[in-house]
Amino acid sequence: MFCPNCGAKLTQSDQTFCASCGLDFTSIKSQLTPERSEISDRKQMPVRMGAPGSHSMRCLGFGIASIALAVFNLSYGLFILIFSLFFFDFNRMIVELIIISIIHIVGVIFGIVSRVNGQKARNLDPENAAEKVGSLLGLGGIIINAGSLVLAPIIYPLLGMFDYSSLPPFTYTYD
Numbered sequence: 001m002f003c004p005n006c007g008a009k010l011t012q013s014d015q016t017f018c019a020s021c022g023l024d025f026t027s028i029k030s031q032l033t034p035e036r037s038e039i040s041d042r043k044q045m046p047v048r049m050g051a052p053g054s055h056s057m058r059c060l061g062f063g064i065a066s067i068a069l070a071v072f073n074l075s076y077g078l079f080i081l082i083f084s085l086f087f088f089d090f091n092r093m094i095v096e097l098i099i100i101s102i103i104h105i106v107g108v109i110f111g112i113v114s115r116v117n118g119q120k121a122r123n124l125d126p127e128n129a130a131e132k133v134g135s136l137l138g139l140g141g142i143i144i145n146a147g148s149l150v151l152a153p154i155i156y157p158l159l160g161m162f163d164y165s166s167l168p169p170f171t172y173t174y175d
Helices: 054-086 090-124 129-159
Strands: none
Touching: 054 090, 054 129, 090 129
């Protein structure tokens, strides 16, 4: 227990005054703070440091693949959006939307697999950076791919609502 006035450790639990500051404890016995333990009551697990294990490497690989698919799909989708301003074809847009959706679904699956392997790596492999980076990349891949998967069917049909006949024809002349 500790003195509420000066914080000094009390040597006996039935002490009536503080040996450090002289505070009388008889009237304030309920205000005494119990002794705090620096070690948690929970069982301490040893931290295993070492080279990345197989689950950590799978976590990192699938996380990179998930982000790579998201970046590829966003770039490809931007290209299709710009391309459709000049050459709008509804049937082609449906095919492109299906292709983009399939790639986004694969990206979400890769992100989930990365997170699952990250969880297994936390339990089975030594602590390492590959698992942590892979888990973050997997989470980012899930968010980007899922968000794009939701937005793509909303954005692409909107392109069909514009009147493209007012745009100048796309021609290239050779000099």
